[in-house]
Amino acid sequence: MLDIAPVLEALAVRLDHDFADPSLLERALAHRSWCAENGGQPSNERLEFLGDAVLGLCITDRIYRHYPDFSEGELAKVRAGIVNASSLAETAVEYGLGPTLLLGNGEDMSGGREKPSILSDGFEAVIGAIYLDGGWAAAQRFIVEALGGRIEDAADNPGIQDYKTRLQEVAARHYGSVPRYEVDDSGPDHRKNFTASVVIDGEVRGSGNGRSKKQAEQRAAADAWARLDAAITADASTHAAESKGESVDG
Helix, strand or coil, rough: CCHHHHHHHHHHHHHHHCCCHHHHHHCCEEEEEHHHCCCCCCCCHHHHHHHHHHHHHHHEEEEHCCCCCHHHHHHHHHHHHHCCCHHHHHHHCCCCCHHHHHHCCCCHHCHHHCCHHHHHHHHHHHHHHHHHHHHHHHHHHHHHHHHHHHHHHHCCCHHHHHHHHHHHHHHHCCCCCCEEEEEEEEHHHHCCCCEEEECCCEEEEEEEEEEHHHHHHHHEEEEEEEHHHHHHHHHHHHHHHHHHHHHHCC
């Protein structure tokens, strides 16, 4: 039987939480595929369910208190930009959660340690474990530490997280290519500034600055999307006017 104690101890250090009951953390790592191969032991699904609720409340409370001028719609956009599988999976990777997951052989061989759904579920299960072990204060401290930067990025411009997706759709439809981001940084490690440019079809279409690489890319995408949307709308109007003129002449 694999000795998981050293793995749990190392992960607890990265999470910065001293578990009074380490079995909670072990259960948070147990994917149902592993449980099926190991005597039907409890999976992390119940902890994931609990952690999802704790996470949602913590993020909602945080943004409600820190952004009093935001409307309900803006608050919802900020929360959605943080509490989603992609964001949580990225955070799970930052904490090195993937290699610690307990997966069945088939799931492991198929790349389960890199699947966003498994990583995000595992991260929420870890939150549930911290909550049960240390209470609300411990869970809140961990969530703010883990996701504080993402909260600031999402709140900087609610809904901006949609622009990379929008730009990708426009680029694929009108240029048959995928946007490529080039990022430079400057300043000391504790206060870096990132500058991003987005290239589509070999041409720089937009740029943006931010306190993180992700924020700079999102702002560059927003800039590029606005430019391309205006250009496409103008071309469509010109084409419509020309078509109308031809029909009149005819």
